[in-house]
Amino acid sequence: MHDVDFSVYPDEVVALVGGNGAGKSTLLEHLNATLVPDDGDLVVDGTPITEDNREVAREAVGFVFQDADTQLVAPTVLDDVTFGLQNHGVPVDEARERAREALATVDATHLEDRIPHYLSGGEKRLVGLAGVLVLEPSVVVLDEPLAGLDPERSQLVADRIQRVHADGISVVLSTHDLEFAAEVADRVCVMADGNVAGSGTPREVFYDDALLAAANLHPPSAVRVARDAGLATTTRPVTEAELVAVLTDTTGSEPVEQPVPDGFGRD
Numbered sequence: 001m002h003d004v005d006f007s008v009y010p011d012e013v014v015a016l017v018g019g020n021g022a023g024k025s026t027l028l029e030h031l032n033a034t035l036v037p038d039d040g041d042l043v044v045d046g047t048p049i050t051e052d053n054r055e056v057a058r059e060a061v062g063f064v065f066q067d068a069d070t071q072l073v074a075p076t077v078l079d080d081v082t083f084g085l086q087n088h089g090v091p092v093d094e095a096r097e098r099a100r101e102a103l104a105t106v107d108a109t110h111l112e113d114r115i116p117h118y119l120s121g122g123e124k125r126l127v128g129l130a131g132v133l134v135l136e137p138s139v140v141v142l143d144e145p146l147a148g149l150d151p152e153r154s155q156l157v158a159d160r161i162q163r164v165h166a167d168g169i170s171v172v173l174s175t176h177d178l179e180f181a182a183e184v185a186d187r188v189c190v191m192a193d194g195n196v197a198g199s200g201t202p203r204e205v206f207y208d209d210a211l212l213a214a215a216n217l218h219p220p221s222a223v224r225v226a227r228d229a230g231l232a233t234t235t236r237p238v239t240e241a242e243l244v245a246v247l248t249d250t251t252g253s254e255p256v257e258q259p260v261p262d263g264f265g266r267d
């Protein structure tokens, strides 16, 4: 990665999108100081992060791995979610109570006695999220949160991400699913060749053909349908719900945002 300028602000959901090897995971791994830059600055809540104070970033930024098995280590789900708190010196009874609350937040109470290794992919992702939330970070990072999940579990994880956001926690995630990015993100960052090629609202990014082409991305289906139906000149839906609203709108009223010129938001 080189010349990357990336910030996360309170109470926003940021989606990193881009082709294979574009640098999404590498950028995410800097946010909680799993990696620290060889050159340049990494600042968390005003504190410059170095090799010597990585824990400042670790406490502020929780990381939910794509491969949940790397995160789940204890014999039961409850033990696993309790583990991080006990490492912080929280007494076991209090840690268990807080772990149960975190599991309830992601609708995983019923899993508390299960063996983490035998959970399904979606269940593991939710338990991993609970294990991060219990530590009360101000930012949650999720690397490919929908990877390998069926539509129902994808929806479950997407719902929980929105609930986390509603609780005032910033969320940064990477995804190859642009429909999902359009649904959940306030801001989309397009990555290509180890850098942020451009960013903006989903509407700005997903109607920017040059930016998407530079990252080998295709627009979400709502954008393609709107264009094929000749709607994209006056309206710019990015989600299925917005497209349906445009198609069923009999008032002739204009959409929520005015069109933006191609290339808007590009660095």
Ligand SMILES: Nc1ncnc2c1ncn2[C@@H]1O[C@H](COP(=O)(O)OP(=O)(O)OP(=O)(O)O)[C@@H](O)[C@H]1O
Pocket (backbone or CB within 6 Å): 018, 019, 020, 021, 022, 023, 024, 025, 026, 027
């Ligand atoms: N520790 C490392 N040392 C050297 N190169 C690395 C290291 N980690 C990742 N890379 C390289 O950096 C590039 C970006 O990888 P990264 O995993 O960040 O991409 P990504 O956008 O998350 O891709 P994907 O969508 O395929 O998961 C790749 O070419 C990868 O091989």
